[in-house]
Amino acid sequence: MSQSLNIAVLAGDGIGPEVMAVSLDVLRRAGDKFGFSLHLNEQLVGGAAIDAVGQALPPSTLAACEAADAILFGSVGGPQWEHLPPQEQPERGALLPLRKHFGLFANLRPSVCFPSLTHASPVKNELIPHGFDVLCVRELTGGLYFGQPKFRREIDGEMTAVDTMIYKKSEIERIAHVAFAAARTRDKRLTSIDKANVLENGLLWRATVTEVAQSYPDVVLDHLYVDNAAMQLIRRPASFDVVLAENLFGDILSDEMAMIAGSLGMLPSASLGAQKPGGLYFGLFEPSGGSAPDIAGRGIANPIAQILSSALMLRFSFGLQEAAAAIEEAVKATIAQGLRTGDIWSEGTQKVGTSEMAAAVAANL
Ligand code: IPM
Ligand code: MN
Numbered sequence: 001m002s003q004s005l006n007i008a009v010l011a012g013d014g015i016g017p018e019v020m021a022v023s024l025d026v027l028r029r030a031g032d033k034f035g036f037s038l039h040l041n042e043q044l045v046g047g048a049a050i051d052a053v054g055q056a057l058p059p060s061t062l063a064a065c066e067a068a069d070a071i072l073f074g075s076v077g078g079p080q081w082e083h084l085p086p087q088e089q090p091e092r093g094a095l096l097p098l099r100k101h102f103g104l105f106a107n108l109r110p111s112v113c114f115p116s117l118t119h120a121s122p123v124k125n126e127l128i129p130h131g132f133d134v135l136c137v138r139e140l141t142g143g144l145y146f147g148q149p150k151f152r153r154e155i156d157g158e159m160t161a162v163d164t165m166i167y168k169k170s171e172i173e174r175i176a177h178v179a180f181a182a183a184r185t186r187d188k189r190l191t192s193i194d195k196a197n198v199l200e201n202g203l204l205w206r207a208t209v210t211e212v213a214q215s216y217p218d219v220v221l222d223h224l225y226v227d228n229a230a231m232q233l234i235r236r237p238a239s240f241d242v243v244l245a246e247n248l249f250g251d252i253l254s255d256e257m258a259m260i261a262g263s264l265g266m267l268p269s270a271s272l273g274a275q276k277p278g279g280l281y282f283g284l285f286e287p288s289g290g291s292a293p294d295i296a297g298r299g300i301a302n303p304i305a306q307i308l309s310s311a312l313m314l315r316f317s318f319g320l321q322e323a324a325a326a327i328e329e330a331v332k333a334t335i336a337q338g339l340r341t342g343d344i345w346s347e348g349t350q351k352v353g354t355s356e357m358a359a360a361v362a363a364n365l
Helices: 016-034 047-053 059-067 090-103 116-120 169-184 200-213 225-235 246-262 302-319 321-336 353-361
Strands: 005-012 034-044 072-073 106-113 134-138 149-155 158-162 188-194 218-223 241-244 268-275 281-287
Touching: 005 016, 005 047, 005 059, 005 302, 016 034, 016 072, 016 302, 016 321, 016 353, 047 090, 059 090, 059 116, 072 090, 072 302, 106 116, 106 169, 106 246, 116 321, 134 169, 134 246, 169 188, 169 200, 169 241, 188 200, 188 225, 188 246, 200 218, 218 225, 225 246, 268 302, 281 302, 302 321, 302 353, 321 353
Parallel strands: 005 034, 005 072, 072 281, 134 241, 188 218, 188 241
Antiparallel strands: 106 134, 106 268, 149 158, 268 281
């Protein structure tokens, strides 16, 4: 009997459904080749769920996620839902609650620019002669995003907003372990980001990461203040290996890294909970880019971020290393063949649409 993968599929809004559909085709092809089958539970999320049933994360969707071993996520959001109260909008109403509910504290955002695609990067190409390959490890369930108290109300006759930045040492330790372990599988260099010159959180962050480093003597650790890091990423992008940051800093820097890599359409992400006995993770896997409403429904979106997200899912949630690596290699091969969606197209390469790109990746498997 072949392994059956129990996956909740939440395609969402914008380009989500179209890139999801073709990446499921790639997964099926990988299943044929590597001997697994898919047990998919497709559910509404985000704006699509608001339109259908009035809330971004309906209980039925949450229940389907609870019953699954992984969540394959598309993207949520779009201008038609921006008038709603913030808490009810697709992003805050669905994505943040999912992260918190499942304790997905470790967000891995690989930012990779293949050497053949450096033209798509806005940084001077001589700064990234061999492309760009940095992993951002972002803490995802703490800090300013979730700290209490959090409110906006009138105090002493004036509107006042409060967000609370709070980290327990144990929260910093567990994400630091994830980052050091990841660095071990790469170039063994870790840059930890903080604002220790101003924030108490920064002091605790730096001290804790330094302590955790003692368990990883083979990994070279350095620390940067977040403002300096934003600058150094532009000045010497190729010098970074793994970057570790708390929630908000990681949010900001991972967008910067994505931009340096060229196209958001290429970048996957994994949001993982604690490792389960046996070494696997429950996780949510989604493209780093958003729902791109401006190009939705036209069949031109780059499906690679979604395809690579499903590869991360095979690796982290199902332990299917070989199949995951095969998908990643098939993506590289497809790029090497000169196929390009509009976001990465350049003179002399072949412009293709969403389904052609995915079909080529499947064929290269
Ligand atoms: C991200 C997004 C989310 C975040 C938004 C949509 C809530 O920007 O995943 O980086 O801020 O975490
Ligand atoms: Mn973001």
